Structure formats: C-alpha cells, structure tokens
Amino acid sequence: MINKQRIDDFQSRVLAWYDYAGRKFLPWQQDITPYKVWLSEIMLQQTQVNTVIPYFNRFLSLYPTVYDLAAANQDEVLRAWAGLGYYARARNLHKTAQIIVDDYQGCFPKTVALLSNLPGIGLSTAGAIAAIAYHEHAAILDGNVKRVLSRVFAISGWSGDSRVLQTYWDIARTLTPKQRVRDYTQAMMDLGALVCTRTQARCEDCPLSSACLAYQTNTIEIYPTKKPKKILPVKHTIMLVLENDQGEILLEKRPLSGIWGGLWSFPEFDVLNSLQVWYEAFHGKGFNPQTITGFRHTFTHYHLEITAIHLSTSSGCKPFLNESQQFIALSSLSDYGKPVPVDKILGVYCHDLA
Numbered sequence: 304m305i306n307k308q309r310i311d312d313f314q315s316r317v318l319a320w321y322d323y324a325g326r327k328f329l330p331w332q333q334d335i336t337p338y339k340v341w342l343s344e345i346m347l348q349q350t351q352v353n354t355v356i357p358y359f360n361r362f363l364s365l366y367p368t369v370y371d372l373a374a375a376n377q378d379e380v381l382r383a384w385a386g387l388g389y390y391a392r393a394r395n396l397h398k399t400a401q402i403i404v405d406d407y408q409g410c411f412p413k414t415v416a417l418l419s420n421l422p423g424i425g426l427s428t429a430g431a432i433a434a435i436a437y438h439e440h441a442a443i444l445d446g447n448v449k450r451v452l453s454r455v456f457a458i459s460g461w462s463g464d465s466r467v468l469q470t471y472w473d474i475a476r477t478l479t480p481k482q483r484v485r486d487y488t489q490a491m492m493d494l495g496a497l498v499c500t501r502t503q504a505r506c507e508d509c510p511l512s513s514a515c516l517a518y519q520t521n522t523i524e525i526y527p528t529k530k531p532k533k534i535l536p537v538k539h540t541i542m543l544v545l546e547n548d549q550g551e552i553l554l555e556k557r558p559l560s561g562i563w564g565g566l567w568s569f570p571e572f573d574v575l576n577s578l579q580v581w582y583e584a585f586h587g588k589g590f591n592p593q594t595i596t597g598f599r600h601t602f603t604h605y606h607l608e609i610t611a612i613h614l615s616t617s618s619g620c621k622p623f624l625n626e627s628q629q630f631i632a633l634s635s636l637s638d639y640g641k642p643v644p645v646d647k648i649l650g651v652y653c654h655d656l657a
C-alpha cells in the first residue's frame with residue numbers, strides 16, 4: 304500500500320520533470336487526435352521512437368484518417384509497414400480501422416474496456432489512448448513504465464507472472480493522477496525511455512532518485528527481474544531465389560496467419576534434397592544450386608537459420624506456379640511488402656549482379 308503523501312510526491316515530481324524535460328514535439332503530439340495516438344502507440348510497441356518517426360509520417364500522409372486506412376488494400380498497408388517488424392500489428396491496425404469505421408462511425412471509443420476489445424490493443428495501449436487522446440483517468444504499463452516502477456518500488460519477480468503483473472497494475476493505477484493525466488502518461492513513458500533506461504540509468508538526472516528504492520540501495524541492475532532464461536530452438540530453412548530467363552524472381556504471398564502473414568517471400572524448403580525434387584519435377588535436369596548468403600534471423604520463440612539458394616529456369620520451362628506465386632521484375636520488387644530477411648537476401652543478390 305502506498306500512502307497518499309508518497310503518491311502526491313511521486314506525481315508532482317514526475318509532472319514537474321515533464322514540464323522542463325519531457326518530449327513535446329514528437330509528430331503524434333501535434334494536433335493530438337485518437338487516430339494519431341493509436342497509430343503511434345501501435346508502432347511504438349517494441350520499437351524505438353527514432354525508428355517509428357519516419358514510418359508514422361509516411362503512414363499519416365498515405366492514410367490521413369481512419370477512413371483512409373480502413374479503405375486501403377491490406378497489401379498496401381503491409382508494404383507501408385515493411386521493416387517495422389511484428390507484422391501482426393499492421394494486420395490488426397487495418398482490421399481495427401475497419402471496425403472503427405463500421406461499428407463506431409469513425410470515432411475511437413473512450414474507455415479502456417471498449418478500446419482493449421479491438422484487435423491489437425492491449426490494456427496498456429488502451430490506457431494510453433484513453434489518457435492521451437481523451438484525458439480519461441487510465442493507467443498505462445508499457446515496458447518503460449514497468450522498468451521505472453520496478454526500480455522505484457523494488458518490485459521483484461518477472462512481470463510475465465500474473466501475480467507480479469497484478470502488482471504492477473495496482474501500483475500503476477494508484478499512481479495515475481486524475482489531473483494532467485495526458486502529461487503524466489507521456490512523462491512516465493519519457494522517464495523510462497530517456498532517464499531510467501535499460502542499461503544506463505541516469506539517476507543523477509532523475510526526479511525520483513530520492514524515492515527510488517533500487518537507487519537508494521544500489522540494486523538497480525537487479526530490476527526489473529529478467530524473464531527466466533529459455534534456450535530458443537533453432538530451425539533451418541532454405542529460401543529459393545528462382546530466376547527466370549527474363550531476370551525475374553519468383554516470390555509467393557504468404558498465408559495471412561503465421562509469421563510474415565500476407566507478405567511476399569521466397570519459396571522455402573526444409574532441406575536441399577526436397578528443393579532438388581521440386582525443381583526437377585518441373586525443370587528436369589540442370590539442378591545447379593548456388594548459395595547467395597546465409598544468416599540467422601531471430602524470432603521471439605526461435606532462431607531461424609536461413610540459407611538463400613539461387614537457381615535458374617531455362618527457356619521453355621514452365622514451372623507450375625500456384626496462385627500465390629509470381630515472377631516479379633527486379634525493378635518492381637519495391638512495390639511488394641517483404642519481410643526483412645527477404646530484403647536482405649535481395650540486397651546481396653542484386654549487389655552480386657552489379
């Protein structure tokens with residue numbers, strides 16, 4: 304239980320710090336609308352502000368309103384998102400825009416309960432939209448805020464544990480003021496991003512240092528408690544860069560669910576032998592695989608060891624493509640939303656051609 308004096312002290316220190324050091328000139332902080340807040344909050348999940356800014360500006364010029372986004376083709380949305388990663392965010396963004404237009408007459412709801420029912424909007428993002436866009440008394444608990452709270456209140460235990468998470472939410476809600484909730488919300492995010500950073504906390508510049516248990520007891524490094532270590536499994540895949548005699552490359556559109564859903568990628572094979580069987584089935588002889596590059600790409604749940612193999616088709620060969628596959632000219636590849644590893648392979652391939 305945190306007493307009222309400590310709550311008041313915490314809030315006034317955070318707000319006073321925000322007045323002189325908080326960020327006030329980010330693109331989504333100008334002429335604030337629920338649409339801009341939502342867009343920025345989704346982009347900022349697991350992504351740094353500096354990376355997000357150009358994407359946010361481009362999105363807003365392509366889709367100035369939620370109506371524009373709802374009416375867009377999903378391929379275009381994924382293309383505008385390509386490079387930001389975690390593509391489920393883009394698919395949910397598109398779905399949510401359509402729900403806002405169809406069910407809410409284009410206006411975002413104001414409550415955390417309704418907002419958090421929308422695809423891709425969790426409790427913290429809902430809190431941020433309610434607080435920043437509507438001045439509602441709603442708490443947030445993103446990674447930055449968790450870090451600050453864990454250190455100031457010396458909260459032990461990994462936040463993926465539901466009891467620990469409940470403690471975080473209880474504290475976050477207790478501390479959130481009714482007045483100036485927009486500034487407070489932004490201030491807490493900024494404190495975590497600019498001062499109480501993951502690796503080098505700047506405690507000498509922190510407004511909370513005199514109240515911070517981790518600082519006072521010199522135990523900053525142990526907060527927040529890290530996720531128990533798990534060794535990620537390693538999977539292997541062969542990505543086929545199949546070039547036809549016009550110099551076009553075969554890409555296929557991935558299914559909407561699963562990794563890189565809806566993006567364009569290379570055909571994949573588990574082992575070289577299955578690639579050879581597939582190739583010879585339509586091409587006959589002439590299997591001559593050339594390795595373009597190999598590297599590891601890491602997802603949340605596993606590492607993917609990627610080997611990119613080049614093969615050619617000769618004149619007259621008719622690869623039996625399925626409907627999700629098509630040959631694309633190199634000059635048109637930028638029109639297709641592709642995951643980062645595919646762009647990386649194409650970069651090496653085009654460099655080798657030059």
Ligand code: SF4
Pocket residue numbers: 451454455498499500504505506507509510511512513515517518523
């Ligand atoms: S005093 Fe240091 S550890 Fe504590 S909240 Fe401030 S920056 Fe973080």
